[in-house]
Amino acid sequence: xxxxxxxxxxxxxxxxxxxxxxxxxxxxxxxxxxxxxxxxxxxxxxxxxxxxxxxxxxxxxxxxxxxxxxxxxxxxxxxxxxxxxxxxxxxxxxxxxxxxxxxxxxxxxxxxxxxxxxxxxxxxxxxxxxxxxxxxxxxxxxxxxxxxxxxxxxxxxxxxxxxxxxxxxxxxxxxxxxxxxxxxxxxxxxxxxxxxxxxxxxxxxxxxxxxxxxxxxxxxxxxxxxxxxxxxxxxxxxxxxxxxxxxxxxxxxxxxxxxxxxxxxxxxxxxxxxxxxxxxxxxxxxxxxxxxxxxxxxxxxxxxxxxxxxxxxxxxxxxxxxxxxxxxxxxxxxxxxxxxxxxxxxxxxxxxxxxxxxxxxxxxxxxxxxxxxxxxxxxxxxxxxxxxxxxxxxxxxxxxxxxxxxxxxxxxxxxxxxxxxxxxxxxxxxxxxxxxxx
Amino acid sequence: xxxxxxxxxxxxxxxxxxxxxxxxxxxxxxxxxxxxxxxxxxxxxxxxxxxxxxxxxxxxxxxxxxxxxxxxxxxxxxxxxxxxxxxxxxxxxxxxxxxxxxxxxxxxxxxxxxxxxxxxxxxxxxxxxxxxxxxxxxxxxxxxxxxxxxxxxxxxxxxxxxxxxxxxxxxxxxxxxxxxxxxxxxxxxxxxxxxxxxxxxxxxxxxxxxxxxxxxxxxxxxxxxxxxxxxxxxxxxxxxxxxxxxxxxxxxxxxxxxxxxxxxxxxxxxxxxxxx
Numbered sequence: 001x002x003x004x005x006x007x008x009x010x011x012x013x014x015x016x017x018x019x020x021x022x023x024x025x026x027x028x029x030x031x032x033x034x035x036x037x038x039x040x041x042x043x044x045x046x047x048x049x050x051x052x053x054x055x056x057x058x059x060x061x062x063x064x065x066x067x068x069x070x071x072x073x074x075x076x077x078x079x080x081x082x083x084x085x086x087x088x089x090x091x092x093x094x095x096x097x098x099x100x101x102x103x104x105x106x107x108x109x110x111x112x113x114x115x116x117x118x119x120x121x122x123x124x125x126x127x128x129x130x131x132x133x134x135x136x137x138x139x140x141x142x143x144x145x146x147x148x149x150x151x152x153x154x155x156x157x158x159x160x161x162x163x164x165x166x167x168x169x170x171x172x173x174x175x176x177x178x179x180x181x182x183x184x185x186x187x188x189x190x191x192x193x194x195x196x197x198x199x200x201x202x203x204x205x206x207x208x209x210x211x212x213x214x215x216x217x218x219x220x221x222x223x224x225x226x227x228x229x230x231x232x233x234x235x236x237x238x239x240x241x242x243x244x245x246x247x248x249x250x251x252x253x254x255x256x257x258x259x260x261x262x263x264x265x266x267x268x269x270x271x272x273x274x275x276x277x278x279x280x281x282x283x284x285x286x287x288x289x290x291x292x293x294x295x296x297x298x299x300x301x302x303x304x305x306x307x308x309x310x311x312x313x314x315x316x317x318x319x320x321x322x323x324x325x326x327x328x329x330x331x332x333x334x335x336x337x338x339x340x341x342x343x344x345x346x347x348x349x350x351x352x353x354x355x356x357x358x359x360x361x362x363x364x365x366x367x368x369x370x371x372x373x374x375x376x377x378x379x380x381x382x383x384x385x386x387x388x389x390x391x392x393x394x395x396x397x398x399x400x401x402x403x404x405x406x407x408x409x410x411x412x413x414x415x416x417x418x419x420x421x422x423x424x425x426x427x428x429x430x431x432x433x434x435x436x437x438x
Numbered sequence: 439x440x441x442x443x444x445x446x447x448x449x450x451x452x453x454x455x456x457x458x459x460x461x462x463x464x465x466x467x468x469x470x471x472x473x474x475x476x477x478x479x480x481x482x483x484x485x486x487x488x489x490x491x492x493x494x495x496x497x498x499x500x501x502x503x504x505x506x507x508x509x510x511x512x513x514x515x516x517x518x519x520x521x522x523x524x525x526x527x528x529x530x531x532x533x534x535x536x537x538x539x540x541x542x543x544x545x546x547x548x549x550x551x552x553x554x555x556x557x558x559x560x561x562x563x564x565x566x567x568x569x570x571x572x573x574x575x576x577x578x579x580x581x582x583x584x585x586x587x588x589x590x591x592x593x594x595x596x597x598x599x600x601x602x603x604x605x606x607x608x609x610x611x612x613x614x615x616x617x618x619x620x621x622x623x624x625x626x627x628x629x630x631x632x633x634x635x636x637x638x639x640x641x642x643x644x645x646x647x648x649x650x651x652x653x654x655x656x657x658x659x660x661x662x663x664x665x666x667x668x669x670x671x672x673x674x675x676x677x678x679x680x681x682x683x684x685x686x687x688x689x690x691x692x693x694x695x696x697x698x699x700x701x702x703x704x705x706x707x708x709x710x711x712x713x714x
Binding site: 061080083252 | 562563566575576655662669670671674675678
């Protein structure tokens with residue numbers, strides 16, 4: 001008898017499962033795939049306001065960044081239609097736009113004021129002049145430093161310091177007994193982690209990953225100088241095990257007062273100055289990312305998390321309405337009204353930086369200056385055939401640079417020499433780029 | 439004297455077993471402890487073990503942000519459905535292989551197992567396209583069938599091993615008494631193999647519960663189980679370790695409780711036939 005019961009239960013379960021799919025609501029609903037970060041989570045909290053205004057329901061699917069990329073790519077390329085809006089970055093927007101995977105955002109309403117989007121963001125999210133994703137927030141990278149430690153070291157941070165100054169200041173601020181590292185930087189493997197940082201640093205040393213003909217340049221002197229400078233500085237003043245430190249690890253160290261300086265995403269400024277999370281909130285200063293003395297490129301990147309509509313969605317109009325709402329001036333004001341100006345999504349709109357209240361936020365001006373100092377169309381001293389600063393906007397970049405950054409991380413960890421890492425990196429790039437037909 | 443040595447050895451063995459057990463359990467314990475810390479305490483260096491201000495704030499935030507019960511229900515349906523369906527298909531298959539073997543039985547068993555060696559991502563696109571064609575993306579029934587098919591080789595293998603321990607003469611006797619094939623499997627074979635079937639069910643339920651590739655790639659809203667729930671708290675830009683730990687604890691709690699209550703059955707089944 002128990003077996004019969006089990007069979008009955010299985011049949012009932014099957015029927016329940018099958019019928020569950022039909023028990024959906026028939027009111028208009030859009031599904032949004034997104035990443036888990038503070039600004040996106042905050043937006044989810046205001047979804048009810050959008051639903052009240054428009055009658056459109058919103059379902060959120062939150063995924064880890066890499067899972068989201070894989071999930072959305074699969075869905076878009078197979079025309080699965082699972083998502084009406086997806087959160088993508090500045091790397092994907094031009095590539096996916098060129099492939100015809102995204103709905104062009106060329107008919108946004110006049111009230112939306114598309115010209116108010118910061119030019120660097122608009123350019124980075126467009127392909128052939130057509131906008132494919134609306135920036136929800138944008139970021140560059142800059143120096144965040146401890147004003148008290150800098151003062152104790154008898155130094156003053158210039159607005160636009162050089163790498164030579166940074167190295168000297170890091171050494172002066174380092175106090176191994178007090179567990180204070182002069183500088184914390186990303187060393188973790190990954191094209192968007194340590195790979196992104198070292199690429200911007202190389203730009204500021206006059207290096208470039210490829211030449212105009214897509215020939216890898218990791219065997220150049222400028223690259224050897226970049227990695228040598230980086231590893232020496234980190235050995236002198238960086239935390240132990242920095243080869244595995246990414247954004248979160250360095251954020252944690254800085255918030256606990258264990259870093260004199262940290263060069264990373266401008267969006268981190270709101271975290272390190274938040275007294276609820278940071279032990280050093282009262283003593284943080286900001287400066288533009290450094291460059292090698294005499295080189296006219298800074299080590300700062302440009303990135304945006306943006307909302308895009310996958311081609312083939314059945315809810316294109318509703319999706320556009322949501323994007324217009326979520327990336328509007330009104331949304332910024334809604335957040336400011338409820339949570340203060342320091343918590344509004346930064347780096348997307350010019351008008352935000354013209355707002356008197358926002359100008360009082362300590363990191364606002366430096367964030368804008370950093371974004372404006374980034375030029376994705378002209379990222380290196382010598383010319384390159386791609387757009388993008390910490391990445392090249394080609395489909396092969398993520399896989400290829402991910403492998404190269406693993407070689408770099410192995411060198412940071414002392415598992416191989418810098419020469420070996422660069423040699424292997426050069427071989428990886430040569431093989432990948434040739435195979436892709438560049 | 440000999441007795442004293444035995445006791446001492448017993449004590450040492452017990453201590454080693456407890457140490458190994460603690461080391462294996464430690465990551466889960468640490469996750470549970472972190473879930474009761476503030477985000478600041480969660481990243482404290484040196485780490486704080488027990489003496490911190492315990493808080494339920496993370497659970498409140500997770501509860502507010504996510505519809506936990508929907509994810510849990512989907513997990514129960516998908517893991518439970520695929521396991522039950524798998525056993526229903528596997529019992530006759532294992533019976534045939536154990537009691538009416540052919541020259542090819544061993545080859546078939548090995549071939550079945552070899553399908554587990556295929557990297558899942560290799561068949562992602564075909565399966566995704568089939569789901570689109572059938573209109574069953576983000577559908578629990580589709581996941582029940584897919585996970586059943588994925589775990590079927592293991593279920594058949596396990597049941598085949600257990601059935602082989604049962605003397606064929608008993609089944610013959612049942613047949614001589616006039617039992618049909620159906621009655622032979624249902625009323626003679628199955629009750630004798632209950633410990634084995636129970637451990638197979640439990641193990642496969644756990645495998646299906648933890649399956650993260652297909653459940654993440656084929657679901658969005660309606661069919662998303664607890665694996666998707668945990669994935670939604672992983673963040674590359676921001677410190678949410680305490681909330682991630684709270685979500686993880688909520689996701690593993692049902693399976694931990696199930697494992698706790700059924701450990702006797704599980705161990706009995708796994709050691710079934712180990713000593714002849």
